[in-house]
Amino acid sequence: MNLSQAMGWQKTLQTRHNELVQLRNENSSRSTRLWGEKQEKITEPVYDVKHLDNLVTKIAIEIRKLDEGIKTTNAVTQVLDYVKNEDVLGEVR
Numbered sequence: 001m002n003l004s005q006a007m008g009w010q011k012t013l014q015t016r017h018n019e020l021v022q023l024r025n026e027n028s029s030r031s032t033r034l035w036g037e038k039q040e041k042i043t044e045p046v047y048d049v050k051h052l053d054n055l056v057t058k059i060a061i062e063i064r065k066l067d068e069g070i071k072t073t074n075a076v077t078q079v080l081d082y083v084k085n086e087d088v089l090g091e092v093r
Helices: 003-026 049-076
Strands: 029-034 040-045
Touching: 003 049
Parallel strands: none
Antiparallel strands: 029 040
16 A cells, blocks of 8 residues: 555545544434323434444554554655755845
8 A cells, every 4th residue: 555545545544433433422322202200211222332332443543553654654755856955945134
């Protein structure tokens, strides 16, 4: 995998992670209100909470591993066809 592909995959992982976290926080349960002698609110899970949490954790770990790999690759990769020229910065007179 080259850097461009890795960065694209990282973006995909981050998007999926955000979707799952949002799902876990907002839509993971269904509430039903029962009106009668007692006003009860019954909350039922829509998804398997443990499985959803496990998915979120796995994707977060994968994002961290990929980020470390990208940083390591960047540290050893040289920029091609560029020579640093500090004279371009100039001097104010």
